[in-house]
Amino acid sequence: MYELIKLNENDYYIDCPSKIGIVRLDSNGVMLIDSGSDKDTAKKVYRVLEENAWQLRFIINTHSHADHIGGNAFLQEKTNCEIYANNLECAFTQNPILEPMGLYGGLPFKELKGKFLVAKESRVLPLCNLKLPDGMSVLNLKGHCFDMVGLLTKGGTAYIGDSVSSKETLSKYGIGYLYNVNETLDTLEFLKGVQAKRFVPSHAPVSDDITSLADYNIEAVNKVKGNILSLCATPVTFEELLKKVFDTYNTTVNAVQYALIGSTVRSYLSCLLEENKVSYVFCENRMLWQAI
Secondary structure: OOEEEEOOOOEEEEEOOOOEEEEEOOOOEEEEEOOOOOHHHHHHHHHHHHHOOOEEEEEEOOOOOHHHHOOHHHHHHHHOOEEEEOOHHHHHHHOOOHHHHHHHOOOOOHHHOOOOOOOOOOOOEEHHHOOOOOOOEEEEOOOOOOOOEEEEOOOOEEEOOOOOOOHHHHHHHOOOOOOOHHHHHHHHHHHOOOOOOEEEOOOOOOEOOOHHHHHHHHHHHHHHHHHHHHHOOOOEEHHHHHHHHHHHOOOOOOHHHHHHHHHHHHHHHHHHHHOOOEEEEEEOOEEEEEEO
16 A cells, blocks of 8 residues: 556556556656545655655645545645646635535534545645646546546546546445536546546556446446436435435445435436426425426
């Protein structure tokens, strides 16, 4: 764990629970793609930089979830590096308390303010302000999060953040967090057309072909969509529906899971509503969802 893996002359990643990309910019300067989950991870990353006599020039965060930005503050304090993120991801990375606020839909209580959801604040600039290194391009990967991005390097490495989950994760949990169902599906289809020599997902194995895994993810998202539609066969409140979802996927409920999966189920309902597959009514001061 936390081993530095070399992909080609300039592209690397640190093998950890949320992979961290490293791209050499010149003889001793590097950029990071994401920074890991917390200060302890960032210390390990900093040690890798020191061991290789690399100077950290800047960090690009693929998106604003805590396991991708948790090392920002430590690395920025140690190196004074600049950090960049895209659109809404920039706002959420600068103000991490927005994450549990958005998930919960109100003032988050104590259990929603731990490091799993709330990273330490860091100074972040809009990604559009950064002149990318020659040969590097941004991949727009919306869906899992508001304005998530990936990076395609000159050497043909596509760092693709949380745009795909591993087959093992999907087989074990069945349902994973996402913000926008249709954008998630669009991104998965888009990835199949990306011309890259290798793909580095944050939570799945590195591969030279993403098509099979993208298709597996598409199937999983559509299966969840169908299951939620089935669970709305008779009128159901959101809380009743959420319980049925937890039961369907054998999920042990805690405050964080309630916020994450609750937000995800709302996103699926919004998608189904826009497709005229579900409707809602208010009855005796309850909002009821029902398949059409």
